[in-house]
Amino acid sequence: MRLVSSIKQKGVNSALKLTACALAVLSMAATHAAETTRYTIILDNGTVAGKQIVERSDSGQIKVHYTFKDNGRGPDLDEVIQLAKDGSMSSYSSVGASTFGAKVDEHFSQVGQQAEWHSTSEKGSKKVEGTAMYLPMNSTFEPASLAITALAARKDNSLPLLPSGSLSQKKVDEVVVKRNGQSQKIQLLAQTGIGFNPQFVWATTGKAPRLFAIVAPGYLTMIEDGWQANSAELAKHQTAASDKLLKDLAARLQHPMAGLTVIKNARVFDSETAQLGGLSDVYVLRGKITQVLPAGSPVAGAENEIDAAGRVMLPGLFDMHGHVDRWSGGLNLAAGVTSVRDMGNSNSEMQKMIDEIAADQLLSPQLVPCGFLEGKSPYSANNGFVIKDLAEARHAVDWYAEHGYPQLKIYNSFPKDILKEVVAYAHSKGMRVSGHIPVFMRAQEAVEQGYDEIQHINQVMLNFLVTPTTDTRTLDRFQLPADKVAGLDFESKEVQDFIKLLQDHHTSIDATLATFDFLKQRDGDMAAPYAPIADHMPPDVKRGFSVGQMDIPDDATAKVHLESYNKMVDFVGRMYRAGIPLVAGTDALSGFTLQAELELYVKAGLTPAQAIQVATLNGAKYSHALEDRGSIVPGKLADLVLVDGEPTVNLGDIRKVALVITRGKLIYPTEIDKELGIQPFVQNPPVMKTSVLPASASGGAGAKQAGRFGMENKDYASVM
Numbered sequence: 001m002r003l004v005s006s007i008k009q010k011g012v013n014s015a016l017k018l019t020a021c022a023l024a025v026l027s028m029a030a031t032h033a034a035e036t037t038r039y040t041i042i043l044d045n046g047t048v049a050g051k052q053i054v055e056r057s058d059s060g061q062i063k064v065h066y067t068f069k070d071n072g073r074g075p076d077l078d079e080v081i082q083l084a085k086d087g088s089m090s091s092y093s094s095v096g097a098s099t100f101g102a103k104v105d106e107h108f109s110q111v112g113q114q115a116e117w118h119s120t121s122e123k124g125s126k127k128v129e130g131t132a133m134y135l136p137m138n139s140t141f142e143p144a145s146l147a148i149t150a151l152a153a154r155k156d157n158s159l160p161l162l163p164s165g166s167l168s169q170k171k172v173d174e175v176v177v178k179r180n181g182q183s184q185k186i187q188l189l190a191q192t193g194i195g196f197n198p199q200f201v202w203a204t205t206g207k208a209p210r211l212f213a214i215v216a217p218g219y220l221t222m223i224e225d226g227w228q229a230n231s232a233e234l235a236k237h238q239t240a241a242s243d244k245l246l247k248d249l250a251a252r253l254q255h256p257m258a259g260l261t262v263i264k265n266a267r268v269f270d271s272e273t274a275q276l277g278g279l280s281d282v283y284v285l286r287g288k289i290t291q292v293l294p295a296g297s298p299v300a301g302a303e304n305e306i307d308a309a310g311r312v313m314l315p316g317l318f319d320m321h322g323h324v325d326r327w328s329g330g331l332n333l334a335a336g337v338t339s340v341r342d343m344g345n346s347n348s349e350m351q352k353m354i355d356e357i358a359a360d361q362l363l364s365p366q367l368v369p370c371g372f373l374e375g376k377s378p379y380s381a382n383n384g385f386v387i388k389d390l391a392e393a394r395h396a397v398d399w400y401a402e403h404g405y406p407q408l409k410i411y412n413s414f415p416k417d418i419l420k421e422v423v424a425y426a427h428s429k430g431m432r433v434s435g436h437i438p439v440f441m442r443a444q445e446a447v448e449q450g451y452d453e454i455q456h457i458n459q460v461m462l463n464f465l466v467t468p469t470t471d472t473r474t475l476d477r478f479q480l481p482a483d484k485v486a487g488l489d490f491e492s493k494e495v496q497d498f499i500k501l502l503q504d505h506h507t508s509i510d511a512t513l514a515t516f517d518f519l520k521q522r523d524g525d526m527a528a529p530y531a532p533i534a535d536h537m538p539p540d541v542k543r544g545f546s547v548g549q550m551d552i553p554d555d556a557t558a559k560v561h562l563e564s565y566n567k568m569v570d571f572v573g574r575m576y577r578a579g580i581p582l583v584a585g586t587d588a589l590s591g592f593t594l595q596a597e598l599e600l601y602v603k604a605g606l607t608p609a610q611a612i613q614v615a616t617l618n619g620a621k622y623s624h625a626l627e628d629r630g631s632i633v634p635g636k637l638a639d640l641v642l643v644d645g646e647p648t649v650n651l652g653d654i655r656k657v658a659l660v661i662t663r664g665k666l667i668y669p670t671e672i673d674k675e676l677g678i679q680p681f682v683q684n685p686p687v688m689k690t691s692v693l694p695a696s697a698s699g700g701a702g703a704k705q706a707g708r709f710g711m712e713n714k715d716y717a718s719v720m
Contacts (some may be wrong), residue, residue, distance in 0.1 A: 170191075251253075268282065281295050314641045408433045482520070512587045
């Protein structure tokens, strides 16, 4: 199912994306009964955050109103769909505003075999022969309901898509739901063919099934009114179905590395000095690096061998600003990201993911959990703990410390009058503290009260833009930097004093520059961070890269936003040259956004090698993981990435990830890419071969190792 808009967006990322599609031709009954169906959107903490009202007339017209608000933002959409007498969709329109306020004005129509569509981001047409489905860029959930109906009626369980692709669905579970003595059977469908992974939808049963509920376990449920009491049961069943698919994925794409393995002829990147060394042989045993020697050094005993053939070996990359879900692991690993600092999640979901990773049941990088702490307000984000007072805040800190969280993240609505005490309390537990700047405060105050790090370049810039009454819980936290940074004088005393403050307090910065490209992106323009990868992506994902997020109505506004954004990039370079530590975070599309983030650091004035150092050594240092990660030295975890090309010269080559080793597993990005519908970035990756060692050298271990894999001197990958 098409994933195009978000009810849990962070920057331009979608941790959960809404299923949204509009059928060009529907295989459904020609009669249209008049009815109204109401859905309620409920966050997992019980907060009602939105609604969808669907009015169907007996003339075949469907009107939909959809609104959702969480964390001070969200879309408002009105949709009109007209069905023809034969059940086909003759017209479709969606108007309103997207999550960050961008104008939505999208239309589709089909007359005969000619289909046409236009929106603020694109215009297209196509001759349709047979059944096809148009995917709008912004939509309510009602088109998804029509898609469920259409797919159920097709014997081949496949619908061609417009502009391209196909959609299918499979029943994976069913549940009987109850209310006030009534009951009905509903089904869980897994839909594939759009986006990177299966999408789950709950539907009614019968000849013409329709949408009953959408569940995002750990976050929210949108469900037909009156049936809300069944939400937890639906989440339980959906999680079980997802678990089964994820375990299978992990088993197929994580290849074990039993015995001693040598990666020969690799040019090892020294993250301490940001220098690329000569050819080396790196030895790995049980997930750890045992030796790093000059290439060709005589060492006996390796059962497995990988010839890097001169490729660059990097320490595993850190994404220091993720909001991980259980399906994002493949995207991270395929991009060489072996560690992600999660900056806010459902606490129960985070604990579940950590357990699954430890049990090798989830394809995932290693996770560094960051405890999310928010204050209660109408604008609250609803991850982690939402507190009202100091006692509740201290309890939250205790819980995070007891569960091994090395860092605390403060959010927008946190009460500023208890900030200093809470920061000090977290520090007493050995935790770092970072975050957004609480409303009605400036960044310099947060630093003075103990912040170790600031998230997002907009939060840094707001230090110079807010007044005591500016409500940064609203979209002003994006609009003000977009409108005003262009006019800032970075040589002014105010700015220089702030840089000095960051220096004196050793405050690190998690800028997420790539994410904030949306401040300057106009509808219809390709988002710059994703231009290098767009042609590798599934068609619907590529289309989504051209959908703007902000309302940029004219050229004059666009010019100001562009200048503001470029100055934000420049400011990151200024901070780096002033000795202020950077960490590389994304808050957007997993894996690929980190590569774009590093390119922006180069634009800010860092060398490619310095940018890689930020994503490796700094990542480990500022996530309390430096003892076992961040550099390629004996005794540390074997989190290793082989890259084609010359990334220390041309940073864009960092996208050519040929091989990843992490948690004692061998990961082939080409395999993950094919699984996710991505065109691989590397051809002919290196493979692991087993060696049969003389009994005198290994005590027979080598022969046993080869026999374990059922081969002698064969490519390991060829039998997986």
